Amino acid sequence: MEIPGECEYRGEAVVVRPSQPTPRHSLYLSNLDDQRFLRFSIKYLYVFPPLAAVAPETLRWALARALVDYYPLAGRLRPSAEDDGKLVVDCNAEGALFAEAFLPGLTAGDFLRGSAKPHKSWRKLLYRVHATSFVDVPPLVVQVTQLGCGGMVLCTAISHCLCDGIATANFLHAWARAAAHLDLPLVHHDRCALRPRCPPRVAFTHPEYSVSTSTTALPPPPPPHPLLPVSLTFTASHLRRLKTRAPCTSFEALAAHVWRAWVISLAPPPALRVKLLFSVNVRRRLRPELPATYSGNAFVLACAEATAADLVATGGVRLVQEAKGRIDDDYVRSTVDLLEERRGAKPDLAATLVISAWTRLGLEDVDFGKGRAVHMGPLTSEVYCVFLPVLADPDAVTVLVSLPQPAAEAFEHHCCLLHDEPLDKQLQLQGSDHLAVGHRHAHDILA
Known part of the structure; x- marks a missing residue:
């Protein structure tokens, strides 16, 4: 609008x-x-x-x-x-x-x-x-x-x-x-x-910051298409269906489902290694724990990785769980030390979907004394996928992402399927009713 x-x-x-x-x-x-x-x-x-x-x-x-x-x-x-x-x-x-x-x-x-x-x-x-x-x-x-x-x-x-x-x-x-x-x-x-340790001790490979070593050749980039927003709301019923294939949390199921649909929609070579990055709050994972009211950044990026073919075949839930499970005190300390040794290090975003979850933070509950907002979200398009709370339904999640036109249409289609079976017709109909955020062109993402 x-x-x-x-x-x-x-x-x-x-x-x-x-x-x-x-x-x-x-x-x-x-x-x-x-x-x-x-x-x-x-x-x-x-x-x-x-x-x-x-x-x-x-x-x-x-x-x-x-x-x-x-x-x-x-x-x-x-x-x-x-x-x-x-x-x-x-x-x-x-x-x-x-x-x-x-x-x-x-x-x-x-x-x-x-x-x-x-x-x-x-x-x-x-x-x-x-x-x-x-x-x-x-x-x-x-x-x-x-x-x-x-x-x-x-x-x-x-x-x-x-x-x-x-x-x-x-x-x-x-x-x-x-x-x-x-x-x-x-x-x-x-x-x-x-603070980093002295001397720093990087004890893990940290694929979230590692450049992909995949030698798979990419096809020539397609002509640029305008970015289209895709916004889909997953109700509690949809999330329960996503969790029927494996014991997991709603976030793990939805993140894997969205990652898989994103990869299918962009149609990379089957052997290309693709990544999912998502933030993990470490306040309670550190020893000693950080206070709940710690005012700085207390998250690290978890990284799930697979070939495009393997992700499509397996669904990715286990990969998301393993990535999240690696985040403990040792991993956080190693991340801090890596950033000490490699000033200016940035996450590897080649063939990577980044998910930022704004759910369960309480952002939607802000009340200045006269009532809550009727809308909360990002100001404009961003370069990552956002999971947003639904103000009218605390058990629902809205997925916001933008893709080039052909990929956007395919993404919406595959998000509405659960392992190639229809998830719910209602899900697709809700897609145009919510705010969406931007992403880059497919040939920029898969480069």
């Missing part, structure tokens, strides 16, 4: 600083925080109906209160003076950017009816920061857009170097609690528990 008109800004964006004095120091970022592929802002979009909308001044005041506890988000990223190539957070209370806008030509209902496909015009719902590099962008940027119906759109851009999904959800809930005049829980910013 293309958003009509332009946002009417009520002056320039203002700087919101913590409402009380905060610690002034340089905050160490762990190697899990400071990965090159995390040097971007995650952009969240919430749509609140009129009854749940909150006045911008209330949100601004509550943000100032929340930044007392989450003071690194009011700081600025800068290169480390002691450690070449690393970033640190200068906790200087410089503040978050907060913009107010008005969009009279759009209602919350309009947005919901037209939210099946993201559009580049959605970017106008987030204040644009003109900066020469990612380091120059404030870690937190907010825009509140009041709609003609009395509802509001809340967009936030939060630096991934500072927060993973769980930490982001904790911050948003703290901000919401401040707006409702409730006490805020304690938060832990220190990242020293994830």
Whole structure:
């Protein structure tokens, strides 16, 4: 859906600083925080109906209160003076950017009816920061857009170097609690528990960062096709059917199913090795455990790998389970040490599907005192597959991904099959009713 008109800004964006004095120091970022592929802002979009909308001044005041506890988000990223190539957070209370806008030509209902496909015009719902590099962008940027119906759109851009999904959800809930005049829980910013060992000891092969050694020749890239969003909602009934073939969790079953359908839709050579990368929360896998309110990045990437032919034949559930099962304290420490030895290491994305699960984080439960949002999701298209919660059904999951047109149609078809048997006609019919996120062209993915 293309958003009509332009946002009417009520002056320039203002700087919101913590409402009380905060610690002034340089905050160490762990190697899990400071990965090159995390040097971007995650952009969240919430749509609140009129009854749940909150006045911008209330949100601004509550943000100032929340930044007392989450003071690194009011700081600025800068290169480390002691450690070449690393970033640190200068906790200087410089503040978050907060913009107010008005969009009279759009209602919350309009947005919901037209939210099946993201559009580049959605970017106008987030204040644009003109900066020469990612380091120059404030870690937190907010825009509140009041709609003609009395509802509001809340967009936030939060630096991934500072927060993973769980930490982001904790911050948003703290901000919401401040707006409702409730006490805020304690938060832990220190990242020293994830410092590398001295000397570093890389004990695993870490295929998530290894370049594929497959010698299978790829066909010439096809002519470019426009990317089409595919969005499918899997209900609890669908997930139960996916789990009938092997004992597994809903995530394991759905991740394997989507990975298999993705590979079939792109039709790679059967001998090509394909990968699935997905994040695993390690807060409770470390020894000692990290606190639940740890505010940094506490995930590592799990990697499942097989030839395209083997994945299609086996379904992939066991591969997903084995990849997840490898993630323990030893594996996390080895990952941290690998990133110490190989500064600038990035995940291998050749012939790789990346899944980011936003389910079970509580992002959809944010309530600023008047009610929850009617829509929560990414601001615009992204380069990975997203699993999103369904606000009306806590047991359902929406899968969002974009593919070149021929592959998108094939992906939707194969997602609606369970080992070549129809999963549910209803699943395919729901495909156009939800927001989708972007992916790259097939010849870029399988290269």
